[in-house]
Every structure is written in C-alpha cells, then in structure tokens.
Amino acid sequence: MSFLKRALLATLLVAPFSSHAFALDKPTGEVILTVTGPNLQHPNAGAAAEFDLAMLEALKGRTGTMETPWTEGKVTFSGPLLHEVLAAAGAQGTTIKVRALNDYAAEIPMEDATDLDTILATRMNGETMSIRSKGxxxxxxxFDQDKNLYNEKYFSRSVWQIKAIEVTP
Known part of the structure; x- marks a missing residue:
C-alpha cells in the first residue's frame, strides 16, 4: 500500500475520534449551559449549543487547588477548560459574555479562555455545586498558577451560577 493510501486510511480511522470533528450531541440530562453566538459551528439546539453536566465533564479539564475571595481556605475546583467548551460548541469570536442565573453578566476577552487555563468549574472539593454553593x-x-491574576479585574470576571455564554465577533 502506498504512503498516500496509508495516510488517507489513517486519517479516516482517526477522524471519528478527534475532538469536536462532528456535530455536538444533544444533552440527555438537564441543560445547565447554553452557548450562543453568530459564528457557532456546532449547534445542537437550533442556533445554540446546549450542554448537560455529563457533556461538560467529558471535555478536557483541569483540577486546581487555590484560595479565592469567595471561599474559606484552599478549595479544589475541577471542570472543563473554558476553551474546550467553546471549541465543542465551535464558538469563535473576540469577546465572551458570561451570564449568571440572576442575570449578572461579565464580558471577558477571548484571550482569557485561550491563553489561560480558565476552568468552567462543575465541582468544588469533588462535589457538584448546587445553586446555593455557587453552581x-x-x-x-x-489563581493557583499565576498569583498576578488574584485581583479585582479577574475577580469581577469570575462569574458563578453560570447559565449561558454568548460569544461575539
């Protein structure tokens, strides 16, 4: 078999397993996050991408133990990386508006997702977060990787009780 045929065969065999190559599955559990934006490439609910907890936790993530202004002592957060969530939705843009259940919203630059290991935390100390516990x-x-982030600029962008993310061009 020629090199070109082997390369094509390898591509065909690997493509179904590559991350975000196909349409985003529909959530089977309760929808906890909706991602919208004009350039969404992988919507699964009309023009939006909806995620349940299992979908989010299946994405590449990170665990970090740190102190925050909102918690007592060191706390361990885990969940998907924000850029992985955006990639799963096929979201492209320059600004991300993160909206909470109470409609508080913060605009953050896309670089906060692409250049930092920002977590869309689904768990605190190993437990899923209820609305009462900022979930x-x-x-x-x-904050555990870069102490320079521990300031009001990033505190104001650290939205809790998130329900939606809107990506704008």
Missing amino acids: PLFLIYP
Missing part, C-alpha cells in the same frame, strides 16, 4: 457552573481563573 451549577463557576468560572475559575488559574
């Missing part, structure tokens, strides 16, 4: 989702900056 179901909490945008956590990598």
Whole structure:
C-alpha cells in the first residue's frame, strides 16, 4: 500500500475520534449551559449549543487547588477548560459574555479562555455545586498558577451560577 493510501486510511480511522470533528450531541440530562453566538459551528439546539453536566465533564479539564475571595481556605475546583467548551460548541469570536442565573453578566476577552487555563468549574472539593454553593457552573481563573491574576479585574470576571455564554465577533 502506498504512503498516500496509508495516510488517507489513517486519517479516516482517526477522524471519528478527534475532538469536536462532528456535530455536538444533544444533552440527555438537564441543560445547565447554553452557548450562543453568530459564528457557532456546532449547534445542537437550533442556533445554540446546549450542554448537560455529563457533556461538560467529558471535555478536557483541569483540577486546581487555590484560595479565592469567595471561599474559606484552599478549595479544589475541577471542570472543563473554558476553551474546550467553546471549541465543542465551535464558538469563535473576540469577546465572551458570561451570564449568571440572576442575570449578572461579565464580558471577558477571548484571550482569557485561550491563553489561560480558565476552568468552567462543575465541582468544588469533588462535589457538584448546587445553586446555593455557587453552581451549577463557576468560572475559575488559574489563581493557583499565576498569583498576578488574584485581583479585582479577574475577580469581577469570575462569574458563578453560570447559565449561558454568548460569544461575539
């Protein structure tokens, strides 16, 4: 078999397993996050991308133990990386508006997702977060990786009780 045929065969065999190559599955559990934007490439609910907890936790993520202004002592957060959630939805743009259940919203630059290991936390100390404990989702900056992020600029972007993300061009 020629090199070109082997390369084509390898591509065909690997493509179904490559991340975000196909349409985003529909959630089977309760929808906890809706991603919207004019350039969404992988919608699964009309023009939006909806995620349940299992879908989010299946994405590449990170666990970080850190102190925050909203918690007592060191706390361990885990969940998908924000850029992985955006990639799964096929979201492209320059600004991300993160909206909470109470309609509080923060605009953050796309670089906060692409250049930092920002977590869309689904768990705190190993437990899923209830609305009372700032869940179901909490945008956590990598305070454990870069102490320079521990300031009001990033605190104001650390939205909790997240329900939606809108990506704008």
